[in-house]
Amino acid sequence: MDSNYLKVEFPSLPENVSLSRVIVASFAAQLDFTLNELEEIRVATSEAVSNCVIHGYRESQGRILLELTIKDGELEIVITDYGCGIQDLDLAKTPTYSTDPERMGLGLVFMESFMNYLTLESEVGKGTRVTMRKRPERGTNHDGSKQ
Numbered sequence: 560m561d562s563n564y565l566k567v568e569f570p571s572l573p574e575n576v577s578l579s580r581v582i583v584a585s586f587a588a589q590l591d592f593t594l595n596e597l598e599e600i601r602v603a604t605s606e607a608v609s610n611c612v613i614h615g616y617r618e619s620q621g622r623i624l625l626e627l628t629i630k631d632g633e634l635e636i637v638i639t640d641y642g643c644g645i646q647d648l649d650l651a652k653t654p655t656y657s658t659d660p661e662r663m664g665l666g667l668v669f670m671e672s673f674m675n676y677l678t679l680e681s682e683v684g685k686g687t688r689v690t691m692r693k694r695p696e697r698g699t700n701h702d703g704s705k706q
Contacts, residue, residue, distance in 0.1 A: 562630040563589065571616045571623050571640065579608045579625055579638075586627045587634050591695045599673035600634070600693060606669050607638040607689045615642030615687055632694060633675075639688045645681035 565586055569575045580601040587600050611623045619642075626637040671677045676692035 562628065564629070565625075565627045567625045568622055569625070571612045571621045571642075573612055575623070576605050576608045576612060579623075580605050582625065583627060583636060586629070587693075589629055590632065590634060591697050592634075592693075593695070593697065596693065596695060600636075603670045603673045603691055604636060604638070606667075607636075607691070610689075611638065611640035611642065611687070614645075615640035617643065634693050636691045636693075637688060638691075639686060641686040644683040644685055645679075645687055646683055648679060648681060 563586075565582075567579075567582060569578070583604040584597050584601050587597060592600070608623060608625070611621075615621065615623075621640060621642050624637075624639040626635075626639075628635040628637075667677075667679070670689070670691060674691040674693050676690070678690045679687065680690075681687040
């Protein structure tokens with residue numbers, strides 16, 4: 560399959576979380592994802608973008624870059640903010656940890672469980688980048704190779 564990509568930049572406004580879900584689901588629909596897989600992709604995306612809005616920029620506003628790529632039958636989602644960064648990545652990856660006591664701290668848990676691949680890169684004062692990949696289950700062997 561030929562590759563396709565999309566780059567979208569938008570302000571870190573709460574209303575853009577739902578917009579990012581729609582964009583990613585529409586783009587992902589080019590592959591043979593089930594409705595359940597598309598919902599998992601939407602949830603993982605909204606968690607990542609919400610983290611940018613709530614934690615990356617806190618009380619300020621900044622920009623979020625959403626990069627989508629389809630290559631060799633796999634969807635890649637890269638979400639980047641240029642906010643405060645994460646002080647302690649290991650602590651941030653701990654289930655139920657959150658810098659906001661009002662939050663459950665399960666965003667990274669959802670992202671990791673719903674996607675085939677997740678990496679988190681961050682530098683204090685420069686921002687955070689989340690890279691997620693997902694391959695449709697249909698037409699794929701359990702080892703990830705094509706049927």
